[in-house]
Amino acid sequence: MGIQDIIEGKRQWxxxxxxxxxxxxxxxIVYKELQKYLFKVGPVDLPDGPLLTGIVDFFEEGVAAGKGVLELIGDDVAAFADELIKDTPTYADLxxxxxxxxx
Structure with missing residues (x-):
């Protein structure tokens, strides 16, 4: 990983x-709680994978549709996160x- 890769990674983040x-x-608020939970649970591909970007895409679509965040994910944020990563290996699994x- 070169310096350009690090700079590009920071730019993307x-x-x-x-x-x-x-x-x-x-x-x-819900995104930050999801992010915190996912960083603790630790899906192996979280840093390089599409999960966090996909959540933001999903949330942007919900905003455009005029829905509240809990209408999209339900009342249990952790259960929603667990469902997202149910088939993804985590650091705990490793x-x-x-x-x-x-x-």
Missing amino acids: RAHLARVKALPPDYQ YQESVKRAR
């Missing part, structure tokens, strides 16, 4: 955050596998 800041306040192999 800032553009992503600008899209989040353009959302209504209730959407921003750790459990390594513990099983170490026995």
